[in-house]
Amino acid sequence: MNRIKYVAARWLATTVSRLQSPDLSQVGTRVLMFHDINTDDSSYDMYSLPLSRFDSGLRVIAQWAVEHSRSFVEFSAVPRPGIAVTFDDGYKSTLTLAAPIFASLNIPFHIFLTQSYVEGVDKRFLRPTDIRELCSIPGISFGVHGVSHQRLTNLNPDQVRVEIQQSRDWLEQLVGKPVTSLSYPHGEFNSTVSNLAGECGVLSAACSRVGTFTNVKEALQIPRIDIWAHDQQHVFLQKTLGAWDRLLP
Numbered sequence: 064m065n066r067i068k069y070v071a072a073r074w075l076a077t078t079v080s081r082l083q084s085p086d087l088s089q090v091g092t093r094v095l096m097f098h099d100i101n102t103d104d105s106s107y108d109m110y111s112l113p114l115s116r117f118d119s120g121l122r123v124i125a126q127w128a129v130e131h132s133r134s135f136v137e138f139s140a141v142p143r144p145g146i147a148v149t150f151d152d153g154y155k156s157t158l159t160l161a162a163p164i165f166a167s168l169n170i171p172f173h174i175f176l177t178q179s180y181v182e183g184v185d186k187r188f189l190r191p192t193d194i195r196e197l198c199s200i201p202g203i204s205f206g207v208h209g210v211s212h213q214r215l216t217n218l219n220p221d222q223v224r225v226e227i228q229q230s231r232d233w234l235e236q237l238v239g240k241p242v243t244s245l246s247y248p249h250g251e252f253n254s255t256v257s258n259l260a261g262e263c264g265v266l267s268a269a270c271s272r273v274g275t276f277t278n279v280k281e282a283l284q285i286p287r288i289d290i291w292a293h294d295q296q297h298v299f300l301q302k303t304l305g306a307w308d309r310l311l312p
């Protein structure tokens with residue numbers, strides 16, 4: 064979405080939320096999707112949110128939730144009314160910047176880890192010791208995001224099984240708990256891929272389709288809403304409640 068379309072969408076979302084206040088968090092789980100957070104305001108990566116904006120945006124949602132008796136819920140295979148928070152890829156900022164904010168607000172969150180990133184040399188990503196540290200923080204849970212972050216739709220069935228099973232076995236070993244959730248790398252999946260995920264024991268799988276998780280039959284294609292670096296704090300709340308659902312590509 065380019066700048067002009069974004070500004071038009073924001074204007075429309077603001078108008079829509081003033082007119083009808085969608086609040087889809089009361090009919091199902093609104094799953095938020097984050098990636099990275101930074102303390103460097105010169106970053107232009109739309110998937111890396113400035114810390115101050117992330118912090119203030121999340122506090123706006125938390126305040127709204129208190130005022131409207133809504134809950135933050137764990138990401139799971141069962142849709143429950145409320146708001147769930149997920150992070151993809153396993154950036155180090157999930158531990159150093161996000162975890163303290165979630166702990167202070169008592170909000171659970173779920174991290175989808177890519178094995179090759181954790182085992183690689185790129186310092187932006189969590190290391191195994193970081194993940195063990197995250198395990199000790201209440202409310203944090205984990206899922207897999209593949210071995211190599213390849214689009215599963217480009218792979219044959221045997222390769223898809225390896226991506227899911229190998230990363231799951233690795234993560235279970237690391238966190239010492241069963242791992243039953245997956246985020247499709249690049250959000251890409253089709254019926255073959257989701258069936259294979261189910262055969263591999265995945266109970267809940269998140270994609271990048273926008274929407275509200277309301278039906279347990281969608282557990283292997285759970286919709287989410289992406290929060291971007293340039294989203295202002297009121298946009299965090301608009302996206303959480305559903306005002307952007309029809310505006311996003």
Ligand SMILES: [Zn+2]
Binds near residue numbers: 208248
């Ligand atoms: Zn990813």
